[in-house]
Amino acid sequence: MTELVLRNVDVTYKMKKGDFKAVENINLEISKGKFICLIGRSGCGKTTTLHAIAGLNPVSNGEILLDNKTLKGPGADRGMVFQNDSVFPWLTVAQNVAFGLRMKGLKKSEIEPVVKHYLELVDLWQSRNLYPRELSGGMKKRVDLARSFANDPEILLMDEPFGSLDAMTKEALQVAILQLWGETHKTVIFITHDVEEALFLSEKTVVMEGPPGRIKNIMDIPFDYPRDVSLKLSPEFLKCRAKLMDQLIIK
Numbered sequence: 322m323t324e325l326v327l328r329n330v331d332v333t334y335k336m337k338k339g340d341f342k343a344v345e346n347i348n349l350e351i352s353k354g355k356f357i358c359l360i361g362r363s364g365c366g367k368t369t370t371l372h373a374i375a376g377l378n379p380v381s382n383g384e385i386l387l388d389n390k391t392l393k394g395p396g397a398d399r400g401m402v403f404q405n406d407s408v409f410p411w412l413t414v415a416q417n418v419a420f421g422l423r424m425k426g427l428k429k430s431e432i433e434p435v436v437k438h439y440l441e442l443v444d445l446w447q448s449r450n451l452y453p454r455e456l457s458g459g460m461k462k463r464v465d466l467a468r469s470f471a472n473d474p475e476i477l478l479m480d481e482p483f484g485s486l487d488a489m490t491k492e493a494l495q496v497a498i499l500q501l502w503g504e505t506h507k508t509v510i511f512i513t514h515d516v517e518e519a520l521f522l523s524e525k526t527v528v529m530e531g532p533p534g535r536i537k538n539i540m541d542i543p544f545d546y547p548r549d550v551s552l553k554l555s556p557e558f559l560k561c562r563a564k565l566m567d568q569l570i571i572k
């Protein structure tokens with residue numbers, strides 16, 4: 322069972338004025354296939370933590386292990402999705418999704434069915450020959466999601482991927498990502514500052530506070546999958562929402 326373990330992790334940025342500890346003593350265990358959200362106010366160290374897992378930030382103390390092996394630097398076992406679109410404007414929808422698979426050296430006959438599968442899942446198969454400039458923001462984000470799942474990493478690291486979308490588009494994307502996750506059961510670590518989004522998507526929500534970034538609480542989200550948007554209106558959901566909001570209030 323692939324497991325991601327963060328053990329006593331500190332991340333310190335070296336500044337001209339001296340060192341700045343952005344994250345302190347993070348301990349977290351995430352087993353394979355879990356959907357985890359990281360939530361906390363701006364500047365509390367969410368991105369720093371995610372980048373440490375991605376291998377983009379060096380860990381100044383402690384260690385991060387994947388399958389009992391200490392992670393050193395970035396790797397194809399971890400895929401990133403950022404808030405801003407990272408689709409290539411000069412490639413079509415289908416070529417964008419195929420890009421990582423081509424880089425891995427897969428044959429055309431191996432790539433085509435994978436691309437079709439993921440584009441169908443995000444409802445973009447009909448739009449496969451369009452270029453990003455011909456797509457809406459939500460469609461571009463779907464391309465991004467399809468591409469990251471198609472690349473088949475062990476872990477997907479997502480930094481507020483839906484942060485810049487309007488509420489309706491965001492909800493549709495939440496449904497799409499749960500569908501992709503339900504199909505693949507990849508481990509997903511998803512940063513959000515949206516309480517509803519964390520509750521709707523995740524099995525566990527990690528509440529962070531800081532700086533320096535620390536884990537304040539880990540909340541188990543008690544709803545079964547598959548989840549439907551109507552869940553957001555249920556009394557149980559609203560109760561959880563109040564509990565999580567309470568965790569986020571700065572006292």
Ligand SMILES: Nc1ncnc2c1ncn2[C@@H]1O[C@H](COP(=O)(O)OP(=O)(O)O)[C@@H](O)[C@H]1O
Pocket residue numbers: 334336341343361362363364365366367368369370532
């Ligand atoms: N590259 C960097 N160099 C120096 N300080 C940074 C850098 N990136 C982030 N920080 C600082 O570290 C803290 C945590 O930032 P970040 O992890 O981006 O928070 P979040 O994603 O929760 O908003 C903030 O105080 C921020 O100013």
Ligand SMILES: [Mg+2]
Pocket residue numbers: 367368369480
């Ligand atoms: Mg951030």
